[in-house]
Amino acid sequence: MAAAAWLLLVLVCAVFAPLIAPYDPQAQDLPAALSGPSGSHLLGADQLGRDVLSQLIYGARPALIGVVCAVATWLVLGVSLGITAGYLRGRADSAISRTADLLLSLPGLVVLLVVFSVFPGSLIVPMLVLGGLASAGLIRIVRSVTLTVREDLYVKAAQVLGLSRVRIMTRHVLPRVSSAVIVQAGLFAAIALVIQNGLSFLGFGVVLPNPSWGGVLGEASQVLLRSPWLLVAAGGVVGLTVLAFVLLGNATRDAWTEAWAPSQLSSAPPAGRGARAARAASTAQAPHADTSGGVLTVRGLSVEFDGPRPVVSDVSFSIGRGETLVVVGETGCGKSVTALAVLGLLPSGARRTAGTVLLDGMDLTTCSRKELAVVRGNRIGYIAQDPMVSLDPNFTVGAQIAEAVRRHSRASGRTLPRKAVRDRVVGLLGSVNLRDPAAVARKYPHQLSGGMLQRCVIALALSGDPDVLIADEPTTALDVTIQAEILALLRRLQETRNMAILLITHDWEVVAQIADRTVVMYAGEIVEEAAAADLLAAPEHPYARALLACDPVRALPGHGLPVIPGSVPVPGAWPAGCRFAPRCAEAEQKCSAAPVAFTRTAAGHFTRCVHAEARVQA
DSSP states (O other): OHHHHHHHHHHHHHHSHHHHOSSOTTOBOGGGTTOOSOSSOTTOBOTTOBBHHHHHHHHHHHHHHHHHHHHHHHHHHHHHHHHHHHHHOHHHHHHHHHHHHHHHHSOHHHHHHHHHHHSTTOSHHHHHHHHHHHHHHHHHHHHHHHHHHTTSHHHHHHHHTTOOHHHHIIIIIHHHHHHHHHHHHHHHHHHHHHHHHHHHHTTOSSOTTSOOHHHHHHHHHHTTTTOHHHHHHHHHHHHHHHHHHHHHHHHHHHHHHHSOOOOOTTOOOOHHHHHHHHHHHHHTOOOOOOOSSOSEEEEEEEEEETTTEEEEEEEEEEEOTTOEEEEEOOTTSSHHHHHHHHHTOOOTTEEEEEEEEEETTEEGGGOOHHHHHHHHHHTEEEEOSOGGGTSOTTSOHHHHHHHHHHHHHHHTTOOOOHHHHHHHHHHHHHHTTOSSHHHHHTSOGGGSOHHHHHHHHHHHHTTTOOSEEEEESTTTTSOHHHHHHHHHHHHHHHHHHTOEEEEEESOHHHHHHHOSEEEEEETTEEEEEEEHHHHHHOOOSHHHHHHHHTOGGGSOTTSOOOOOSSOOOOTTOOOSSOTTGGGOTTOOGGGGTSOOOOEEEETTEEEOOHHHHHHHHO
8 A cells, every 4th residue: 555655646646746846846946056955945946956855846747657658668569479479380480489488688778779779768668668578578478377277277268258369369368477477577566767867867868957766866875975965866766666576566466466457247349349249259150050960979089199099089079969888098198188079178289180070961171260260059058077276266156157158159149238148157156056147157267066066067068058068076075965966967958959069087886877888998099888887888999898797886786996906097008909908907918919999799889809809700
């Protein structure tokens, strides 16, 4: 508060200097020259008898103008380019990072002196240049924070909802980098003030005899031995202002991180922007699809990371409307990567090397970014495994669902009024069995329990009435009772909306409760696929049998819980033949001789095992 009060006082002096200053800054009182504080001159007079207080009051204006110009340029360039580089990556990141490196290599003081020589007497242009040169450091800071934020699940959820890149960067990424920017802004404002006054001290910037803080310091240095008080007065004002900038930056950062942004539930986008967005979305609408097959079909999908290191190999499956396909496997088997590949949201460094993803016959792998933005959220919903990090902590639950509702309504060519958006949000929260949905909409994620958060995430995923719902371990962080409620909720929503569900889990009890068909993945490939009841009753692949044996529910009383020896091989170190052979108790020499084919062993039952091949051939 003290820092803010001092800066407010400086601002008032800068704006109302003619009304506040006791004297004209150029008026001379020669008998009072170099006198100390007195009733006539509260801060004394300089060597020409000019009132020091009046000069400092008038000098506040150029000081603040210079700081504002420098900080504004620094913020605009540093924040916008830093977020763009960190979020978009690729060529944009490379170009912006190289430009920042170039700016950091330039001698700033020399550049400023050149600018002063080109624009003599100008204050604004050199301070704009100072802000541009210093923005390189902020670009690096913001970029590094953005690289972390862009991997958060709530950012992935915003991408799935079809929000534009600009919308995600400004609404969901910018608040997360603000705390770091606020502190740096206070520091840079102080640095800009010191540099400006240092240059004025040397005779650059404000042209004499116009008053400036640096000019007063320069005169005080010439008469230091005769009147040291003059330096104390001018230096004290500059020092207090520098200290106020730094303290206010830190205090504002603390207040920012402790407070929550206000709810945007009732806000509606400007009509012009909504109309433009609706027209853009209408041009990106996906073509009408062939519905003869499954609503979602994946064929020969392969994904690799930098290296190259394959992580998913030749994965194929299909899901019909109203059907639930559950993918089971240990951590590191490629389940989540497969789901992200379907959405077109692979993490940085990963790329699809083969395969197609068909949504009602439309190949998503050939769609443009705008077409995918229409599909995500409207046609495909996504539920991440940790609900706490799937929602942006800066906004209320209702604000985030309202944002998705407005986005999907614009994609369909219409703009909903505020009340319709609010009613839709409350209706979605009510559809997932939340008591008092209107009150829940006004709460922030940290104010809700795990079960309530998961329901909110499901409501968010349903905001676009998707045809396919991808749920990545949606019950992992929940206790058994809440887990059963969530599974029952998903089943009820599926029946009422006729959705296809792709669910990823480690838990066989989840398979038993909700699955129609089950896929078992190991080391990036599917090793068995069958109806859930058939696979639970008689799994054919040794890995599926081993996983079932490790289920605590199926463990025999008095016996230890079985454990599969070893671990899933890391990508790039897969065995040449059966990838499970090094851990398999039934492995033979022929298992490692060559890749094993995916064999049909019965109606709707497929497995990847040489023993199954032998049985079929026999």
